[in-house]
Amino acid sequence: MSAPTGDIGLIGLAVMGQNLILNMNDKGFNVVCYNRTTSKVDAFLANEAKGTKVQGSHSIQELCSKLKTPRKIILLVKAGPAVDDFIKQLEPYLEKGDIVIDGGNSHYPDSIRRTHELEAKGLLFVGSGVSGGEEGARHGPSLMPGGSPAAWPSIKEIFQKTAAQVNGEPCCDWVGETGAGHYVKMVHNGIEYGDMQLIAEAYDILHRGLGLPEDEIADIFYKWNTGVLDSFLIDITANILKFKDDDGEPLVSKILDQAGQKGTGKWTAINALDAGMPVTLIGEAVFARCLSAIKAERTRASKVISGPQKEAFRGDKQQFIDDLEQALYASKIISYTQGFMLMRETAKELKWNLNYAGIAQMWRGGCIIKSVFLGDITAAYQKNGQLESLLFDDFFNKAVHKAQPGWRRIIAQAVLWGIPTPAFSTALAFFDGYRSEIVPANILQAQRDYFGAHTFKVLPGKENPRLKAGEDIHVNWTGRGGNVSASSYSA
Ligand code: NBP
Numbered sequence: 001m002s003a004p005t006g007d008i009g010l011i012g013l014a015v016m017g018q019n020l021i022l023n024m025n026d027k028g029f030n031v032v033c034y035n036r037t038t039s040k041v042d043a044f045l046a047n048e049a050k051g052t053k054v055q056g057s058h059s060i061q062e063l064c065s066k067l068k069t070p071r072k073i074i075l076l077v078k079a080g081p082a083v084d085d086f087i088k089q090l091e092p093y094l095e096k097g098d099i100v101i102d103g104g105n106s107h108y109p110d111s112i113r114r115t116h117e118l119e120a121k122g123l124l125f126v127g128s129g130v131s132g133g134e135e136g137a138r139h140g141p142s143l144m145p146g147g148s149p150a151a152w153p154s155i156k157e158i159f160q161k162t163a164a165q166v167n168g169e170p171c172c173d174w175v176g177e178t179g180a181g182h183y184v185k186m187v188h189n190g191i192e193y194g195d196m197q198l199i200a201e202a203y204d205i206l207h208r209g210l211g212l213p214e215d216e217i218a219d220i221f222y223k224w225n226t227g228v229l230d231s232f233l234i235d236i237t238a239n240i241l242k243f244k245d246d247d248g249e250p251l252v253s254k255i256l257d258q259a260g261q262k263g264t265g266k267w268t269a270i271n272a273l274d275a276g277m278p279v280t281l282i283g284e285a286v287f288a289r290c291l292s293a294i295k296a297e298r299t300r301a302s303k304v305i306s307g308p309q310k311e312a313f314r315g316d317k318q319q320f321i322d323d324l325e326q327a328l329y330a331s332k333i334i335s336y337t338q339g340f341m342l343m344r345e346t347a348k349e350l351k352w353n354l355n356y357a358g359i360a361q362m363w364r365g366g367c368i369i370k371s372v373f374l375g376d377i378t379a380a381y382q383k384n385g386q387l388e389s390l391l392f393d394d395f396f397n398k399a400v401h402k403a404q405p406g407w408r409r410i411i412a413q414a415v416l417w418g419i420p421t422p423a424f425s426t427a428l429a430f431f432d433g434y435r436s437e438i439v440p441a442n443i444l445q446a447q448r449d450y451f452g453a454h455t456f457k458v459l460p461g462k463e464n465p466r467l468k469a470g471e472d473i474h475v476n477w478t479g480r481g482g483n484v485s486a487s488s489y490s491a
Helices: 015-026 039-046 060-065 081-093 108-120 133-139 149-162 180-209 214-224 232-242 264-275 280-293 295-304 317-350 356-364 373-383 394-417 422-434 441-452
Strands: 008-011 031-034 072-075 099-102 124-131 142-147
Touching (some): 008 060, 015 031, 015 133, 015 149, 060 081, 072 081, 072 149, 081 099, 081 108, 099 149, 108 124, 124 133, 124 149, 124 180, 142 180, 142 356, 180 214, 180 232, 180 280, 180 317, 180 356, 214 232, 214 317, 264 280, 264 317, 317 394, 317 422, 356 373, 373 394, 394 422
Parallel strands (some): 008 031, 008 072, 099 124
């Protein structure tokens, strides 16, 4: 039998797998493919992969026998049990040091588990976020690999050459240990929800507020796309707004206003709640989709609940549009600030060494949230890898201060119009809370102690013999309760 020539194997010949194989082939790698329904292997070789170096296989054993060691096998199959099934099927044909890579949208706790399970058997595991859809997979995705660190030197060249490139830099680097790759991909998707919601709110303000038609809004977005908001999502939204149905009407005006979701935004919001981190913008973006989904109930409500009388806009229209650009920019800065806060907290808890500049660079190109803005975030973390908050970076600190007046004017006007801006507003509320040394949690603590004897601590500088520094204090607020503090019944 001739020596194996395959550089990498790939299982799963659906849209992502096929395109990633052709991309890796273009970059000079010899790929061996396999699929559960093996007729798809033959169809792929006879059509899309015709004339390439791609090799097929009709069994897991054949796939493994065609790969050079250490074997590297990417799974691009439906996330969930299918990944575990394939790992189980692969194990008998793998040797110490071989690498199983899951490129699907797996939830990061599964990747943590799989890393430990495979490492216990002498194998290596990589859970890699892959973003950019079909187009990205074919021409250069954003790749976010994490898992067994020992796997990285063996897959680095293939991954970095296959990924998107921005200014000569690959949008792929090692993310961190165990489930870090899929974790970062999950946060990426949450941020994507936030970016999309912010753009939808800007559209609503321009359309229902200023009364502008789709064509004009598209032109505003195209202009924004040459400035600080330059990004894939602004660009495609402008294209969407220009797109006409056969009768000449903008197609977007005929699309049912009920958003779907696959769950990765929800995972991020749940993770933020579990971690106790105020990632409010992604949360609002998920809830905005939930509100959109109850269309029938909203329709009934629209008949019986009225808002303010709509008044025509009398201000300076161009100034308003410039303010809106700044409001969108500032809200986006808050969203990414929150996303990076969440990653920092999780990294601390799970003892991951996350490379924040690398993460921003991985998102800089190839994926749905790619933008010029991510280049500025990369620079901020390159200057200071341990930056506590993006808002402490000089560039973003100045940017958010510059945007602040317009940001407030936009939200105030939207409130007067009765146009909901959950993402814009929560960003500003977070900003105002974050920059407040004193927040009204003193009232909450007093209420908790009043009704549940949950105790409170004294504010530094206000100590006295009854209120001692550092102590858990309970006060008998009514003169009726006892002096015993509570350790259960939490609120
Ligand atoms: P799908 O998610 O549609 O999965 C299709 C592949 O999974 C086929 O190879 C299919 O084999 C295999 N499969 C299924 Br379905 N159930 C299986 C089972 N029980 N056992 C073994 N194999 C099974 O493909 P995709 O859209 O290319 O996505 C692949 C992965 O990449 C997914 O995890 C997805 O979430 C992720 N992803 C997708 C995108 C995107 O834009 N589509 C972007 C980023 C990441 P068969 O041919 O025999 O049915």
